[in-house]
Amino acid sequence: MTPVLALLIDSLQTNPVWFFSVVFGVMLSIVLHELGHGFAAIWQGDDTPRVLGHITLDPVKHMGFVSIVVLFVVGIAWGQMPVNPSRFRSKYGDALVAFAGPFVNLLLALVALTGLGIWRATAGQAAEGAGLNVQNFLWVLGYMNIALALFNLLPLPPLDGATVLGNLVPSFRRFAQEPNNGPIFLGGFILVFMTAGQFLFPFAADAANTFLSLFPRA
Numbered sequence: 001m002t003p004v005l006a007l008l009i010d011s012l013q014t015n016p017v018w019f020f021s022v023v024f025g026v027m028l029s030i031v032l033h034e035l036g037h038g039f040a041a042i043w044q045g046d047d048t049p050r051v052l053g054h055i056t057l058d059p060v061k062h063m064g065f066v067s068i069v070v071l072f073v074v075g076i077a078w079g080q081m082p083v084n085p086s087r088f089r090s091k092y093g094d095a096l097v098a099f100a101g102p103f104v105n106l107l108l109a110l111v112a113l114t115g116l117g118i119w120r121a122t123a124g125q126a127a128e129g130a131g132l133n134v135q136n137f138l139w140v141l142g143y144m145n146i147a148l149a150l151f152n153l154l155p156l157p158p159l160d161g162a163t164v165l166g167n168l169v170p171s172f173r174r175f176a177q178e179p180n181n182g183p184i185f186l187g188g189f190i191l192v193f194m195t196a197g198q199f200l201f202p203f204a205a206d207a208a209n210t211f212l213s214l215f216p217r218a
Contacts, residue, residue: 018133025141026071027059029108029148030079034062036104037081040097046087054081098163105149113142113208117215139208147204151196 035057038049049055059068062079071077081101085094116138153161157176166173 018136021133021137022140023071025137025144026075026077027063027068029105029141029145030067030077031057031059031062032104032108033101033148033152034079034081036100037083037097040100041081041083041088044088044090044093044097046084046097048082048084048087052082092167095164095167098160098167099153101160102149102152105145105152109142109145109149109208112138112145113211116142117212120212121215121217142211143201143204143208146207147200150200150204154192154196156192 035055038054041049042055054061056062062081063071063077064080067077067079083097085097088094088097090096116135119135119138152159153164155161155165155172162172162176166176
């Protein structure tokens with residue numbers, strides 16, 4: 001069980017406001033991640049995201065009802081952005097568009113942790129009530145988006161990292177697209193999906209704490 005999932009389950013009973021805040025944070029992270037792909041695709045000459053109505057903040061459009069329900073029940077969610085790589089103007093369009101999603105997650109983490117760091121540096125850490133909830137929300141939003149960026153950059157289909165690596169290393173793309181290798185990647189993805197939280201979230205938390213240590217204490 002990942003720290004975020006454990007926190008969600010516990011907070012649903014003890015602090016419903018906090019529970020819905022974290023769920024909102026997850027949805028926001030996924031929506032902005034997908035919009036990162038969409039705007040990068042448009043920049044690369046592919047208007048598919050706009051034509052199909054995916055340049056929107058509507059989480060249903062990006063995640064679908066099933067993903068949203070699973071998020072509320074299990075704490076796991078996913079999204080998608082339709083693109084047409086054949087329209088990309090750059091040789092490395094696939095890599096640029098794929099990397100844009102995790103890059104947005106890193107930017108979101110930077111904004112959240114910077115805001116938290118400035119708050120703690122000016123007002124201290126002794127927040128209570130709504131203030132404590134906001135500080136905790138910024139903390140989870142920050143380290144969660146670091147973890148999401150790292151997870152999505154793993155070179156396993158259908159993760160963004162596989163697209164990036166496949167665009168830069170054609171031999172990897174051919175290997176990944178070989179039908180006989182499908183079970184290998186599927187098994188690897190399932191294994192990583194089930195175990196990634198045990199090392200990605202602690203690493204992301206350490207990275208977030210290291211960044212916050214750059215801000216002076218009030």
